[in-house]
Amino acid sequence: MLKDSPRVYGVVTRTLHWLIAVLLLIQLAGMFSTTLLGQGNAIYSLLAPWHKTLGVTLLILIVARVLWALTQIRRRPSHEGTQGRLAVAGHVAMYVLLVLMPLSGVLMSWGGGYGVKAFGTMLLPQGADVAWASAFHAWHGPVAWVLSALIVGHIAMALHHHFGRRDGTLRRMVGREDPR
Numbered sequence: 001m002l003k004d005s006p007r008v009y010g011v012v013t014r015t016l017h018w019l020i021a022v023l024l025l026i027q028l029a030g031m032f033s034t035t036l037l038g039q040g041n042a043i044y045s046l047l048a049p050w051h052k053t054l055g056v057t058l059l060i061l062i063v064a065r066v067l068w069a070l071t072q073i074r075r076r077p078s079h080e081g082t083q084g085r086l087a088v089a090g091h092v093a094m095y096v097l098l099v100l101m102p103l104s105g106v107l108m109s110w111g112g113g114y115g116v117k118a119f120g121t122m123l124l125p126q127g128a129d130v131a132w133a134s135a136f137h138a139w140h141g142p143v144a145w146v147l148s149a150l151i152v153g154h155i156a157m158a159l160h161h162h163f164g165r166r167d168g169t170l171r172r173m174v175g176r177e178d179p180r
């Protein structure tokens with residue numbers, strides 16, 4: 001089943017969710033490894049040359065995901081009550097930060113005159129001097145920290161639903177029907 005239904009997320013939503021989760025965690029691990037292990041650590045050295053290519057790939061996947069989610073809003077599992085509304089607010093906040101994360105990277109690199117080189121190609125030219133775009137430099141790091149905190153909370157809630165409440169919340173994101 002490609003599309004979502006009230007009891008289970010469809011193949012497109014699940015593929016985008018798990019693919020973006022894996023790529024995002026690799027991206028964040030590469031950058032935040034410097035906080036724990038110092039600037040020249042092996043993880044950073046391996047991943048840093050791929051930061052912009054991976055970031056632009058994530059931007060494309062995230063935009064596709066937002067557009068797809070808009071077409072599925074009425075079909076998806078519903079979230080009722082106060083806790084449900086909190087869950088939806090958390091998901092919306094993650095969506096906003098997911099877009100802002102790579103977009104701020106593209107804007108600051110382009111606006112600061114570095115251009116945007118990804119997949120071995122210069123996608124946006126060097127030499128621009130655009131103050132409002134390069135100002136996103138102040139956003140890129142903080143957005144990553146706030147998004148990471150939300151992701152930790154999100155994973156904790158998913159595990160709590162599965163192992164604590166023993167309901168079908170995690171199952172419906174791996175393609176099994178939620179019996180509720």
Ligand code: HEM
Pocket residue numbers: 024027028031032051052054055056058059101102103104105106109116117140141142144
């Ligand atoms: C979802 C995708 C992305 C994530 C999670 C991410 C995450 C990060 C993080 C955590 C840092 C370190 C920030 C700090 O030390 O304060 C960083 C730095 C950086 N990112 Fe990204 N990034 C993403 C996409 C991009 C994109 C698309 C570009 C450009 C095309 C980009 C360009 C940069 C640059 C140039 C730096 C170094 C900034 C500096 O220290 O001056 N990022 N990124």
Ligand code: HEM
Pocket residue numbers: 013017020021022024025069077079087091092094095098151154155158159169170171172173
């Ligand atoms: C690492 C980055 C992650 C991000 C950015 C993320 C983001 C999201 C978002 C925005 C949703 C709302 C549905 C959608 O539009 O797809 C969602 C749903 C969900 N995610 Fe994640 N997720 C991540 C990782 C994980 C992980 C590791 C788990 C499992 C441990 C998980 C479990 C779930 C579950 C069970 C749902 C369905 C929740 C419900 O129906 O109420 N997610 N995720």
